[in-house]
Amino acid sequence: MNSYVPESLPPCSVIEDFLSDWFRKCFAKTFPDVDLAGAGSVAVATNPDFGDFQCNDAMPLAKTLKMPPRKIAEQIVSNASLPGVIESLEVAGPGFINIKLDDTFISGRAVSIGNDEQSCIPQCGAGKTVVIDYSSPNVAKPMHIGHIRSTVIGAALDNLYRALGFNVVADNHIGDWGTQFGIIIMGYRHFIDHEKLEESPAAELERVYVKSYAKAGEDESWMDKCRAELVKLQNGDAENLALWKEFIRLSRIEFDKTYERLGVSFDITRGESYYQDALAGIVERLKDNGLARKSEGAIIVDLSDEDQGVCIVQKSDGAFNYATTDIATVDSRVTEFSPARIIYVTDERQQLHFKQFFNICRKAGIAPETTELEHVWFGLMRLPEGTFSTRQGNVIKLESLLDEAEVRALAIIKDSRPNMPEEEAKELSKHIGIGAIKYADLSQDPRTLITFTWDKALSLDGNSGPYLQYAYARICSVMAKYKEQFPETEPSDYPLILGDELERAIALKLALFPGTVRKAALTYRPCVLADYLFDLAQAYSSFYQRVPFLKAEEGIRESRIRLCGIVAGVLSKGLSLLGINTPERI
RNA sequence: GCGCCUGUAGCUCAAUUGGAUAGAGCGUUAGCCUCCGGAGCUAAAGGCUGUGGGUUCAAGCCCCGCCAGGCGCACCA
Incomplete structure (x- = not known):
């Protein structure tokens, strides 16, 4: 050989x-x-x-x-x-x-991956910066199940790019500016319940928003007052500014609670308001280099020659809108971070908008050729009865989704592990419940439409998060037993033998891990990794069922335990890249 | 009307981006704990890949036409 x-x-x-x-x-x-x-x-x-x-x-x-x-x-x-x-x-x-x-080569690869801290993930991003813009909820509205995809997919890409050695700037571009504030301020002035605001700020702010919005729909003078409040805010009215800041503060406290539960964190959280001072300058630049012109009272960039319609950069009332903010954001990010790539994770509805402002950024020289702009879009989440919206009031709040996931997980734990201490079961239900939700989302192509059902989102068997966690926990258990029974021997002193066909298949699979991680990141599809991990776990489970580990003869036994250890390492590493925890006992 | 996207087993999704016999999970049916965790494993059944044409050694994937659904298309983000 x-x-x-x-x-x-x-x-x-x-x-x-x-x-x-x-x-x-x-x-x-x-x-x-x-x-x-x-x-x-x-x-x-x-x-x-x-x-x-x-x-x-x-x-x-x-x-x-x-x-x-x-x-x-x-x-x-x-x-x-x-x-x-x-x-x-x-x-x-x-x-x-x-x-x-060659078999020896394959087993050597598997061993290298097991020995390497980073599981041999290629460092193809070394020296490069990438900005990832994801989650981005709106202030004064609670996060709902529609936010889960951007957050979970974005966080997975964040982890993946970091693992490849990129310098990642994760930016939560929260919606803290715009016309909704006029409506919310009017709602706050007339309908706010201070006790409820204390209890759950986002829900109460949302309630007054919906109420005020409805009133604006039927009463034109109410709408005018909303606009007036917004203008006051934008002109720096002290009272409105104070309200606005308070809304942001309260909202962020709630966002942070959710992010903590999801295990997500950002490097920076710069809302749209951060870029407000730059907007007028951006429009001037666009006018100066002949891209923007006046039309129907607004300032537009006409892209209809390229089948991209018209992009408004300044409204006829003088206010700026999201396109301008997004252009200013690119400008700011390019200047501050010189990124090789800026990645946006949003839903499919914004494709045209991204095409437009990417195009404008290029033409205006705001995004240099060395900065790629990438829109990673995902299919909208729907309910079986159709789309949901804040106004229709048929939203499922993200908090309740997470609660429900943990409740269901806990029920199963109590059922199958009746002796587990209450504290541990509770803690475990978080890892399993949240893991199930994340996996349900990450295991399919981002572009597919998702019709939300509880059973699917919280699936706990088959191709699911818990299946992978279970496989991992079982390996941990076998390895612990091995240590107990053979405290004197060290498996890594023995060669990794690929005797069984399935053993070889598992080792080969392990050897493919580095390339899989890279592919998942570069194609913006965490599902590539999720798929891989499921395959690996399946092959392992099959192997586990078929051959003895602890009762195998010396040498074979150590080899199999070694393979277990490497599988465990890859499962754990891979799941952590997807943002899923791997408890050693489940 | 124009543009973008989607259509694969009863259901939810894969298919290495043009490769060989289209694969998983759920559900259904039949098995498997005198051995390491049954949240598991082994099987079976289930398909004219929406539809009609085209391109080539090769098409679920590319091109054209239909059908069905989703989402956008000038002052919301």
């Missing part, structure tokens, strides 16, 4: 990268006179029966090379001198090249 590892493949690197590089060279060597456009990329095999990895790039070359695709693949294979990490290459079907890796 060959355990040679080439210099170009350090213990912590992404296998797919190495194989692709190597294959590209093979392609180029075999057909030196042809422009192959970088052909030779390698992907994980679609079916384990075919091998570990596969390269499909021989087939599309049939035309340029004027050869049958299978023949191309055969030539490449026969021309290649295999590095030690590859056990065999095989041409199949119309021209697939199947790659089987």
Whole structure:
């Protein structure tokens, strides 16, 4: 058996990268006179029966090379001198090249991942800054289930980018400015219940907002008064300013409670108001370089040539709106952080708005070419009976969702772990309940529409958060038992043997972890990682059921315990990147 | 009307972004704790990938036309 590892493949690197590089060279060597456009990329095999990895790039070359695709693949294979990490290459079907890796190499990879603090996650973001704008709730409204996606997906991306070595600036761009404040101030003046405000500020502020909003709908003079209050606020009226500050203070206390429960934190929380002083200057700049002009009393940037309609940067009453604020925000972030990328996590409804202001930022030179602007949008959450809105009053508050999750988790714990102390059960129900909610969201593509149902959001078995937590806890338990029964032996003194087919599959899966993390981050899809972790847990559970660990003979026993340890490490690391805790006992 | 998105097992979702026999979970049915945690494991049943055409060695994925749904489209964010 060959355990040679080439210099170009350090213990912590992404296998797919190495194989692709190597294959590209093979392609180029075999057909030196042809422009192959970088052909030779390698992907994980679609079916384990075919091998570990596969390269499909021989087939599309049939035309340029004027050869049958299978023949191309055969030539490449026969021309290649295999590095030690590859056990065999095989041409199949119309021209697939199947790659089987060396067992020693695979087990070596798994061990490296187990030994590395960062599980060998590639540091491709070193030296780069990325700003991630997520969650962003509105002041004076409680967070509802519609906010969970931005918060949970954003937080996962935040973790993922940090893990890749990026310098991440997580910014909670809260809605603390805008026309709703006129309405809220009028509502506050006329309807506020100070006791309730004390008890649950956001709910009470929301109540008066809804009431005031409804009144504005039927009474034009009420609306005028709201506008007047807003103008007073924007002109720095002391009383309104004090109210406004108080609303923000109260709201943030409630937001922070929710964030603490969710285990989410931000580097900065700059509301829209932070950028207010810059808005007039932005509009001037846009006018100066000929992008903005007056139309129907407002200042607009006309993008209809590019099928992006018209973007208003200053309303006819002189006030600025969100597009202007967002442009100013980019300007501020670029100046302060020089980010390689700014990522926004919002719902699908804002696609046009993001296209517009990204476009304007480019044209105006506010976003340099070195700063990518990325809108990560997700499908709106709906209720089975349709969309929900604050005004219709059919919202489910985020707090009640979290409460319900914990209640359900607690019921199951009490049922299956009757002897667990009350305190521990309570604590555990938080990890399990919140984990279930996060996993339910993160395990599917962000773009899918989600129709909210309690059962789905709080699913506790099958492909769910608790399933993964359970797999982790069970490993911890086995390892603890091992330590008890064999206090003198140290599994890492024994080699990791891939005797069983499933054992090899698990080790290979482990070896794919670094590349999976990178892919999840760069494609903005935490579900890629969630999927991977579920697969891993499933393979492990199957293995666990099939073979004995503690009662296996010496050597096999230690090898299996070692594998357990690495699986546990990857599960725990992966789940933590998704923002999900892994208790050792559940 | 124009634009963006979605349509895959009864239900909820995958499918390595054009690859080989379309896979999981839930639910249904049948099994599995004299061994380490049954929140688990092993099986079975379940599909004309909305529909009609096209592109090529290869289409759930790309192009065109329909059908159905969601969301946007000038002073809300």
